Amino acid sequence: MPKTRQLPYGEKAEPALNIRLAMEEASRCLLCDDAPCSRDCPAGTDPGKFIRSIRFRNFKGAAMTIRENNILGACCAEICPRERLCEKACSRCGIDKPIQIGRLQAFAMEQEKLFGMKILEKGAPCGKKVACIGAGPSSLAVASELAKKGVDVTIYDENEKAGGVLRYGITPSRLSDETIDQDIAAVEGLGVKFVMNHRVSAEELAKLAAENDAVYVGVGLSASKMIPNMKGADKKGVTTALPFLRAARTGKIAQGSLGKVVIVGGGDVAMDCASTALQLGSKDVFVTFIETRENMPASQKELFYAVDLGASIIPAFKPLEVVGDDAVKGVKLASMDGASSMELAADTVIFAVGQKATDDYKAVKMGGKIWIGGDLLNGGQTVVAAVSIGKGMAKAIAEALKI
Ligand SMILES: Cc1cc2nc3c(=O)[nH]c(=O)nc-3n(C[C@H](O)[C@H](O)[C@H](O)COP(=O)(O)OP(=O)(O)OC[C@H]3O[C@@H](n4cnc5c(N)ncnc54)[C@H](O)[C@@H]3O)c2cc1C
Ligand code: SF4
Incomplete structure (x- = not known):
């Protein structure tokens, strides 16, 4: 199957x-009085304000x-699903197309770096x-808000x-190490200390609580879910x-080492796996999921990106069995309406069917000096x-510590 676009x-x-x-893009902004985009950013960023700054060439103001x-x-x-957040709310949606808020934000952040x-x-x-x-997004937000205080x-x-x-999941063509480093440098600039290569056990959590005024648990959902009893x-x-x-x-993973790839799952994570496999040189990448094409959870943007790179999509099929000897040779699938079945040849099969908390943190509770947030709290x-x-938790911690 030929790739439609080559992207190393x-x-x-x-x-x-x-x-x-x-x-030019900033000048398309309608300068709404009560900018709806500004209400629809979960982080509380005000796109109306930074776009206005860009229009007046005030790039520092925009970055601030x-x-x-x-x-x-x-x-x-780079990676906000802005088509269902700030850009969805843009008043220009009713005229032609929304202002490219994410790309203007990236521009302002580029100026900060330059x-x-x-x-x-x-x-x-x-x-x-x-x-x-x-040290994921939620802890970084808590840490920086508290360090400012x-x-x-x-x-x-x-x-x-x-x-x-950000660093170990999202594919680097969507989010580069350089961009992550820029944000981490802003956290470090606030004096936040990092202890890396250090896994905190449940016992150590209690010790940290005794030694600190508060402990924030932002461990995310680091374990992968699997389809129960999947044969093979x-x-x-x-x-x-x-x-x-x-x-x-x-x-x-060496270039060209994956062979034929089948990915099970229809979310953004599955799409990241597909574009990664294609960029690592796989010629045949199939993505299959139980939902219909219209109801699949992946955003249109991520789906089109994977398809643009050459992924084939097989909606409304469920995996029955992974076949092979010691090594995988393929996946048997059945259509959700029971009318047909097929076997896809595969050298690599990737299940992208969700994430969960690791065993040591799934029972951790908020209370006393312990605070919880991020994916661990909202389910991902x-x-x-x-x-x-993270911003909300930092505010609550500051109030509890009376600072
Ligand atoms: C493949 C993938 C693609 C995604 N794409 C997007 C996207 O395009 N746009 C978007 O907005 N969101 C995306 N998301 C979701 C987003 O990345 C998460 O919602 C976000 O990272 C959650 O942040 P967090 O801080 O809660 O957890 P995490 O980012 O998971 O960070 C938790 C950190 O804690 C560490 N940790 C875990 N246990 C311990 C321990 N016991 N001791 C020490 N450290 C520990 C982990 O290793 C990790 O570094 C994606 C998620 C995945 C998995
Ligand atoms: S791109 Fe993300 S952070 Fe920026 S305004 Fe939109 S939703 Fe908020």
Whole structure:
């Protein structure tokens, strides 16, 4: 099957706007009095305000509006599902097409980087100490909000680098390490300390609670779900989405080594697996899921991206069995209406059917000095939702600590 577009692994999918294009795009803004886009950003960013700044060539003002509201302003600009958030609310939707808010946000964040703007300042020490477990979006939001109030914050994470799913999940052509580094540098600039390669056990959680004024648990949903009793799921070549994406991002999958790939699942994570496999040189990538094409959970943008790279989509089929000897040779599928069945040849099968909390954190409860947020609290949504929860939790922690 020929690929419709060649995109090497890690190469940026969406080109950046230059100054001329950014000013042109900003000038399409209707400058609404009560800008609806500003109400529809979960992180509380005010696109109406930063777009106005870009129109007047006040790029620092634009970067300040974004950064002060959202510590992950650069990452969110790249990967927010903005077509169902701020851009969906844009008044120009009723005229022609919405303002490209995400791309204008990316432009302003690019200016921050180019001109080395330092926007956030840490607060004067208030004498309080907080530990955050997990260095994903929600902990980063909590940590930066508290550091602005002068709290001494330490983040603990089991990985080598900070970012959580941003760093080890989302495919790098949608979100580069450079963009993640820019946001992490803003957190570090607030004096937040990072203890990496350190997994916090349930016992250590109690110890951290004793040593700190509060502990925030932002460990996300780090374990993969699997279809119960799936026959053949233990064969060589069968994996789940998170280990697959992590292996790809850490350079552990050689180009062309995956062979024919079948992905089970119809969400954005499945689409990330498909585009990753294609960028790693697979010629045949099939994505199959139980929903119809109209009802599949993936956003249109992620679906079109994967299809554009060459993925084939098989909706309304469920997997019956992974077949093969020691190694996988294919997947048997049956249509949801029971009318037909088929077997797809495969060397690699990736189940992308959801994430869950790890065993040691699934029972953790909010109360006393323990606070919880991000995917662990909302069951897994978006980065901007994790930032929003983190901001809310930081406010609640500050109130509880009377700072
Ligand atoms: C493949 C994939 C693609 C996605 N694409 C998008 C997208 O395009 N747009 C979007 O908005 N959202 C997307 N999401 C959702 C988004 O990434 C999450 O909602 C967000 O990352 C949640 O943030 P978090 O801080 O709660 O958790 P996480 O990002 O999961 O971070 C938790 C961190 O805690 C660490 N940790 C876990 N247990 C421990 C422990 N015991 N000790 C120390 N550290 C620990 C983990 O290793 C991880 O680094 C995607 C999710 C996935 C899985
Ligand atoms: S953070 Fe995301 S939702 Fe909010 S304005 Fe920016 S792109 Fe839109």
